[in-house]
Amino acid sequence: MSELRSDPAVKSLLERMPKSIQDSFTEEQLSHLKIAIGARQWGNHVIDYRGVIKIFRYRYYYVLLAGRNRRVLSIKEQKIASVAQAIFFIGVFSLITVLTFLFLYLIKSALGIDMFKGFSLGIWDWFKS
Structure with missing residues (x-):
């Protein structure tokens, strides 16, 4: 053979x-x-999770694949990937910024520093309870 x-x-x-x-x-x-x-073979992936969900009398399958991209992307795919990457990094940066300000606000409140007399966001009271 x-x-x-x-x-x-x-x-x-x-x-x-x-x-x-x-x-x-x-x-x-x-x-x-x-x-x-x-060209249709999947190959090996770092994450290869497959399963089936039964809803009423129908069964639906799902596949989660993740790994290093070895494909050659078209110009359109490259643009979409760049936009998605920018959105992802902006989201992560925004989350980190919000958490940093929240942490600094909690430290300020714990130290008893009152920047505006008679005004509070209520976060410190919520955090204490």
Whole structure:
């Protein structure tokens, strides 16, 4: 048996065909089949989580894959990725900024520093309770 016929992807494809058709492929045809179906293989991912949820009488599957991107992105995909990355970093920066100000406000309130007489955001009272 040739090396291509023992490849798991090609073997899986050939097993779904009648024996006479399986034997009719040349090595060149098999190599082109492997290239064509190879683009659809998932490969290994750092996170590969799959499952099924049953809702009433229907079953839905979900897949969460994450890992290093080895694909070549089109110009449109690169622009979308840049915008998504900018939104992500702005969100993280905003969260860190808000948490930092909250922490500093709590420290100020704990030390009894009153910047505006008679005005309070109520965060210190909420935190104490």
